[in-house]
Amino acid sequence: MMFKSNWKKAAVSLALGSAVLLTACGNGDGNAESQGDVTLTYSIWDAIQEPGMSAIAEAFEEQHPGIKVNVEVTPWDQYWTKLESSAQGGSMPDVFWMHSNEIAKYSEGNVLMDLNEVMENSESVSVDQFPEELVELYTVEDQLLGVPKDYDTIGLWYNKALFDEAGLEYPSEDWTWDDLLVAAKELTDEEAGVYGVLAPPGRQEGYHNFIYQNNGYVLSEDKTQSGFREDETIEAVQWYADLIVEHGVSPTPSQFADNSNLTFFQSGRGAMGFFGSWMTAEMANNEYTAENADVAPLPQGETEATIFNGLANSISASTEHPEEAQLFLEFLSSEEAMRIQGEHGSAIPALEGTDVSFTEAYPQFNTQVFIDQMENAVIKPYSKFTTRWENVEHEQLIPVFTGEATVEEVADDIVVQVEEILASE
């Protein structure tokens, strides 16, 4: 057949061509520039918070005719890849959210504008009206690279219906680890597939809280050592893992692979769960939890503690509209915008005195606990390569959560690998 050499050529070129085809496509959005008006892009990652952010944008546009603000939502998984590419390509959004995991990286290469002057010159808001640790978090080498937008803490959410059925009292402020365990045992009904507590292998909402409640730590102050050197840390993580492994009051990681802890909680199959304040909107929107759930402070171990974190708003150093972007940022940080944020229940606004608007948005839940816990809150552990050492912790602890190893056995490996990463920063 005459096709023989064509087939050959086609096969070879297609084979080599396919071997070369390894990249995934990323889509870039074109920005529409309106004539005369200045258009700013405000990039965020949480679709649940979008209504609040759009409301703020609208309020700003009313006060500043001639400036338009486009709120763009990119889901968390793609947000950072997109931001990074845009930073390299010089086409970053004008104003955007920044996170503690990433601030160290974005402090390099002069991609973020120094906001110290903006805050100093502002008449409506000043830097001391925000939680100190958050300001510190986003200050690198004396440059303020992000103005805090909100803060979040972790709460013990519980299912009132299940507690009522078992005749137990709801979790209170005085609850200790033991109280939690006792209640969880009572509430676990294996036959019905109901678990007393949902303890997935997670850090910010999970065992990091317990570490600090036991007077342990995750990273040393100078960020050179791993807290897994300390017995207190090891004890705490083991206690958390034992909820699954020894007491059987929580689903196993395999079960969580099929259904998330949120799914368990919202289907009435988990009596208690640890969820951050950012999940409040989700709990309110879900029919079942809107009726049956409420939140209490985390139980205390040796001491009370919760992990807190906060997002910030940053401006691109290469924005084409620096003055307008600064005006918008100032507005975002002002009392008015912070109140709008709280009212929409988007997140707990970071500006002093405005957090009460968040509690008012959710009268059905005892959200005051999120604010009260700020008294003994510990900033979410971070460093330059946060995701890398978090990954180490996660991988090394997998056998612990499946019951194949103890925390003590893997602690040394964690210490070695985490400190290696910290040393490379």
Added chain:
Amino acid sequence: MESKTPNIENVVTTNARTKKTSKRNMMFWGWLLIAPTAIGLLVLNIIPVFSTLLMSFQNVSTLGTSTFVGLENYMRMFSDSDFWKSLSNTLIYALVQVPVTVILSTLAAVLLNTKARGVEVYRTIYFLPMIAAPAAVAMVWRWLFNSEYGLINMILQSLGMTEPIQWLSDPNVVLWSVIIVGIWSNIGFNMILLLAGLQEIPKEYYEAATVDGASKARQFFQITLPLLTPQLFFVVVTSIISALQVFDVIFVMFDQTNPALSNVQSLVFMFFHESFVLKDKGYGSAVVIVLVVIIMIVTVFQLIAQKKWVTYD
């Protein structure tokens, strides 16, 4: 297109200079028309390959400056158990998925190579998986595989299975889940290609064989298969190349927190994890360059072996 005997004589009556101009004209138009694709290929595929190769020798800092580290990434890779596990997962996946897919596609093609009424419907049905986006396919399969609420376990339980299979969290089963989805999604495409090849086989051969008393099975092995080898070769080569790059299915069906992830992680998945989650692009690039080398070696071997088993008449 070549043709054995020219139907029309191309009579060139003009002199040599016009011949050259017309040839240059053709060249110009040729290049112009393939320019969009060629430029796209160059910018989006060829240049990134070289930049990835370069990054694999660097400690990449995307917003700062990258430092050249030579073979460090590769040395680290060879002592990384994650890499070897990913390699073995990828190879096992390819070794199982490709033969099963090709065999099933061949069977489907043979069965659908009829002029019976309604055969078009079946051909469409078999081809449909190719049209659906891989991520969408994986999401649906993820729910099918759910050990408590998924359809698959529900059906198996009604057939008498006692212990529900943990498709997405049992370390021994997870790779099979991915293989199953891979087979399902690729049968259609290969079947269409093989069908085209089948339809080129002259009917006379079959008629002659039937006259000589050969059974259907014998006809399949002695006539169909040998004459199908060119298409089979193409299908096998492209299937292996794409199987070694499996990623989307794994990414959608398994979360970061899944304890069985290490049993199903492929090389491309590891590349993604290292480059975009752990932000170590230099290391990720090294992993993917090794994958490219593996694919090239496998393909070269196949091209050499082509002479042995593929019959072009």
